[in-house]
Amino acid sequence: MKQCYLNAMGMISALGDGTDITLKQLQYGQPQLTYSNAYHNGPPLPLGLIQQSLNTLPLHDKKWKSRNNQLTWHIAQQFQPEIEAAIAKFGADRIGVVIGTSTSGIAESESHMRTMANIGTMPEEYHYHLQEMGAPADFLAQTFGISGPTFGISTACSSGAKALASARRLIRAGICDVVIAGGVDTICRLTVQGFSSLEAVSTEPCNPFSSNRNGINIGEGGALFLVSAEASDIALTGIGESSDAHHISAPDPSGLGAIRSMSNALDDAGITATAIDYINLHGTATPLNDQMESIAVNELFSKNTLCSSTKPYTGHTLGAAGALEAAICVLALRQNFQPEHIWDGSNDQELPILNFAPASSYHPMRFALSNSFAFGGNNITLILERIS
Template sequence: MLKSKEIYIQAMSASCCAGVSKEEIYESLLLSKSGIKKHKDFLIDGSLSAIGKIDSPHSFENIMLEQVEDVLKSSELESFHNTFLLVGSSVGGMAWSEEQFIGSGGSCIDIDLNRQSIYSISHTLNKKYGFKDSITFSTACTSSSNAIVFAKELLESGACEEVLVVGADSISLTTVNGFNALGVLSDECATPFDRDRTGMNVAEGVGVILLGSMPSDIKLVGVGCSSDAHNITHPHPEGNGAKSAMQNALDNANLDASSIDYINAHGTGTTANDRAEGRAIISLFPNRPLVGSTKSITGHTLGACGTIELIISAMVLKNQTVPQNFNLKNQELEELNLPIENISIEIKFALSNAFAFGGNNVSIIIQKVSDES
C-alpha cells in the first residue's frame, strides 16, 4: 500500500483583536492581554457589547490582503498562480453589504454582488493573485477548519502541489445581533469552562495557512469530522459529535488518545458548548492532556477560528509553551486539565477543535517535527 503524502505548514499568518501578527497574538496569550473591548455601535438596542475588533487604521479587506502577502513572502513561492485557494467564512461580504445598504439609506442600486456574497473573499483575493482555482466553505464556525480538511484531501490525492487556506470573518451587525438574539453574548470578556461564565464574544480575524509537501517543523497529521445534527444551535449535551470528530482525527493520524499533549478547545464560553466539549474530552482522553481555550483573548472569530486557532496551536508546538486559561477562576469540570499559568513542557502533538451550529464538528491534529525526524 502506498504511503500517504506527508503534508506540512509551509507558512502562516494571522491577525485578530489580540494582535496584528501571529507573534503578537501568541504573546498576548502568554501575557493574558485580551483584545476584547466594549463597544456601543453594534447592538440595535444601543447597549454595550464586548467584542473583538482588530485595532488597525486599515480596512478589514486590507488587513486580509496583508496577511496573504505575508504568507507569500514567507514561502518559497514566486506567485500563487499554481496554488489552490480555499476560503472559510461564515458571513463573507456581510459587513460590506451592511455598509453599502445603510450608507445609501436602504438602497440596493449599484451594489456589487461580487462583494456581498459568501464568495466575496475569494473574489477579492483572485483579483489580486490569480489563483489556480478556488472554493469557499461556509459552515458557520467550522468554515476554515473544513477548508483545511479539504486541503489535506487535495494534497494527498496529488490534485495540486500547494493549497492556501484563508479563514476570514469581519464584524457585522447581523452577526452580533444574531448571537444576541440567541442570548449567548457576554457584556464582559468570556471565561470558557468557568462555572460563572456569562457567554461569548463575537470577534473578527484572519488566519492564513499555506500547506504543501515541503518538509517544515509543523506537520498536519490528522483530520476528523462528524455531523451529529442534535439541534440547530445546541450540541449534544454529552458531546457525542465532538467526541466522534476527535476520534476520527486520531484514527486518521493513526494515533492513540494518549499521544495528544495539548488540546486547543473550541471553548466559546457558552454553557452548552463548554459542557459538551469538556465531557467529550474527559471521556476520550483519560491521560488528561493540557486543555485551553484562547477565545477569552482573541474572541470568537467565527468562520476564521479554525485557521487562527490552528496557527496558535502551531505556535504552541514551536515554542513548547501552553498559554494559561485567562481569567479562569471557578473551573466547572474538575477532570479537565486547564492550566491557569503558562506551562513550558515537551509537546509533540496538538489537537485543535472547531464546532458549529447543526452539529458540524471538525478536529485537526498537528505534530512538532524534531530535528532527528
C-alpha cells in the same frame, strides 16, 4: 497517505498583527477585548476588535471593496514571498485557494442597505459579490493570478478548519501542489445582534467552563497558511470530522459528535489520545457547548492533558476561529508553550474537571489538537505535529 505541512502562515486578531505580537500576548496572558456598542443597540459589549489599520486593496473593482477582503490581503502579505515562490515553482494552475468565512462583505452590504432604506436605491458602490462567501478566496486568486481550484467554505464556526481539511484533500488527490488555506471574518451588526438575539452573547469577558459562564464575545480576525507536501517543521497530521444533526444551533449534549470528531482525528494521525500534549478547546463559554465539550474531552483524554480555550484572548472569530486557533497551536508547538486558560477558576460541579493550562505553562510538545464545533453539529478536529 501523503503528509501535508504548513510551510508559512500569517495571522491577525485582537491580540495583534502577526505571529510575534500574538505569541507575546499569549505568553503574558493578555486578553485584548474592547468594549463597544458600534455593532448593536444597547450598552457596550466586549468584542475582539482589530485595532490596526489594514493594508490597501490591490484590486479596485467595487466588487472587491470589503473589509473582509482587506483583512485577507493584509494576512497574505505576511507571507507573500512564499506565495510568489510557490507560483513560480509549480505554476498558477497548480495552486489552490480555500478560505472559510461566515461574514464576507456583509458589513458593507449592511451600510448599503441602510442607504437604500433612506433614499430608495442602492448606492453606486454596492455590488452583490461583496457578500458572497467565496469572495475572499476569489479575491486572493485574482490578486496573485492563481488559476487552480478556488472556493469558499461557510460552515459557521468550523469554516477555517474545514478549509485546511479541503487543502489537504486537494494535495493528496494530486489536484494541487500548494493551497493557500485558512479563515477570515470581520465583525458586523448581523453577527453581534444575531448572536445577541440567540441570548448567546455575554456582557462581560467570556468565562469558558466556569460555573458562571454566560455566553460568547464576538471577535474578528483570521489566519492563512501555505499548505503543501513539502516538508516543514509543522505537519497537518490528523483531521477528524463528524456531524451531530442534533439541532440547528445546539450541540448534542452527550458529546458523541465531538467524540467521533476527535477519535477520527486520532485515527487519521495514527496515534492514541495519550500522545496529545495540548488541546485548544472550542471553549465558547456558552452553557451547552462547554458542557458537551468537557464530557467529550474527559471521555477520551487523560486528566493530565493540558488544555485551554483561547477565545478570551481574541473573542469568538466565527468562520475564522478554526484557522486562527490552528495558528495559535503552531505558535504553541514551536515554543513548547500552552496558552493560559483565562477564567475565574469557579468549577462547574456538573462538568468533568479538565486540566486547564495555568499561567507560564511550558512543557515539551509534539502533538497539539484543536477543536471547532459549529451550528448544526458540524464538527472538525485538527491535529498538528511538530516535526523538528
